[in-house]
Amino acid sequence: MSDMTKTLWGQFMTAFQDQIKIEGVPQMLTGPTPWNWGGKNPPMGSLPYQQVQFLNIVPASPQVDPNTYGMKQGFGDQYRMFLNCLMADGGEEGQALQQKISDASHNLFQIQSSVNVAYQNFKQQTSSSESFDDWLANEGLASASQLNQAKSQLKEANSNYTEYMQKLKGPISEATKRYDDNLVTVVGQDGNSVKDQSAFQISETPWDYVNRITGNNFGGSATAGSAKTFSLDSSTKQWSDSTVYGETELGGLFDFFGFEAGGEYKKVSTEHFSSQYDISFAFEDVSIVTVSPGNWFNPAMPANYLNGPFMPGRSGFKNGDDAYYFGKGGNLARIVSQMIVGYRPTITINAGSEFAQQVTETIRGEGGFFIGPFEFGGVGGSDSDKGTVKVDGETITCTSSSNWGTVIGLGTNWVVNPR
Numbered sequence: 001m002s003d004m005t006k007t008l009w010g011q012f013m014t015a016f017q018d019q020i021k022i023e024g025v026p027q028m029l030t031g032p033t034p035w036n037w038g039g040k041n042p043p044m045g046s047l048p049y050q051q052v053q054f055l056n057i058v059p060a061s062p063q064v065d066p067n068t069y070g071m072k073q074g075f076g077d078q079y080r081m082f083l084n085c086l087m088a089d090g091g092e093e094g095q096a097l098q099q100k101i102s103d104a105s106h107n108l109f110q111i112q113s114s115v116n117v118a119y120q121n122f123k124q125q126t127s128s129s130e131s132f133d134d135w136l137a138n139e140g141l142a143s144a145s146q147l148n149q150a151k152s153q154l155k156e157a158n159s160n161y162t163e164y165m166q167k168l169k170g171p172i173s174e175a176t177k178r179y180d181d182n183l184v185t186v187v188g189q190d191g192n193s194v195k196d197q198s199a200f201q202i203s204e205t206p207w208d209y210v211n212r213i214t215g216n217n218f219g220g221s222a223t224a225g226s227a228k229t230f231s232l233d234s235s236t237k238q239w240s241d242s243t244v245y246g247e248t249e250l251g252g253l254f255d256f257f258g259f260e261a262g263g264e265y266k267k268v269s270t271e272h273f274s275s276q277y278d279i280s281f282a283f284e285d286v287s288i289v290t291v292s293p294g295n296w297f298n299p300a301m302p303a304n305y306l307n308g309p310f311m312p313g314r315s316g317f318k319n320g321d322d323a324y325y326f327g328k329g330g331n332l333a334r335i336v337s338q339m340i341v342g343y344r345p346t347i348t349i350n351a352g353s354e355f356a357q358q359v360t361e362t363i364r365g366e367g368g369f370f371i372g373p374f375e376f377g378g379v380g381g382s383d384s385d386k387g388t389v390k391v392d393g394e395t396i397t398c399t400s401s402s403n404w405g406t407v408i409g410l411g412t413n414w415v416v417n418p419r
Helices: 003-019 049-055 075-084 091-126 132-137 141-181 206-214 300-304 353-363
Strands: 025-028 057-059 071-073 184-187 193-197 200-202 228-233 257-261 264-267 278-283 285-293 334-343 346-350 368-371 374-376 388-392 395-399 405-414
Touching: 003 025, 003 228, 003 278, 025 334, 049 184, 049 200, 057 075, 057 334, 075 141, 075 300, 091 132, 091 141, 132 141, 141 300, 206 285, 206 334, 206 405, 257 353, 285 405, 353 388, 353 395, 374 395
Parallel strands: none
Antiparallel strands: 025 405, 057 071, 184 193, 200 285, 228 278, 257 264, 257 368, 278 346, 285 334, 334 405, 346 395, 368 374, 388 395
């Protein structure tokens, strides 16, 4: 990846985040994602497979995994594994509490033996017929105090262990049952139902979104939308990398420009990109869609059991070679909380005549032109619903005419704050 590609991705991310304020940390995408899940007739009583597949992920931590840029599959599966790896017998802490019971029991036995000897000695020396209980209440008062203290210690140890195990076993069992009881059925890509999926819910369906911003005029302009425009240019070459995306974190991103040829992605080199450039992005609408896991997920479990107890070879945070769940790089590091969706972007690029000529020659007759997370149709006024790409001198204008929105990026949050 060229330095210019890194610069353009960084500028795009910064400019976009400045324009669209989202919850948590922005996670940008590196491939076009049409937001048409379920089409015009979303499945009744089910969810589209594309929604489940796209959102059931563990987003990469912002400042790790630079070569994956994206995500790990199966947040729901990783959460179920987390529940499976919690030790219902209490692990080391449970064993320590059990040891305290054993120690207290042994101590009580020794004191009881000592007190019995003292009572027998008293009877022999005094020829008394006083009962053991009466002796404890009178002559053996000091022994009674020792005995009561030992019994109290054993009772407390038993109580602590019982309380700990109730707190441990109950929530684990309940969380596991909650997971199993709330998996859903989705409609697979072949139209058949796929059962037992840990799905994420969205606050608005793609169909409802388009109807909302077009005034129930599918295929029309976003007359009721919220238009957004932002730009970047050579003067904004230095971008902020303090929270999300430093240059070193962009190593896994695709090139900023590319094209589709025979179903394969190929890059458009920025070798001839002018040192003086400007790129503008205009959307008929940009909206935020809330994302949340289904009822199978109990957010209290990671918060309450971030330290386990875990099965051997597992840990809450990074610990040697253990498989770990939370913090940077963890199997449950982050969770998707929002989607940023846009409708019919128009992108205008002025980066010199040489780059414009290269684009003209490269994408003529090809299937599509990629700019960041967007895709447009071929050169020459293509009627593709992905839009057109036109070159006029050194100005490249890409206009989308898609009837659906596009997922531009994600908002993500830590499942458990790193430490």
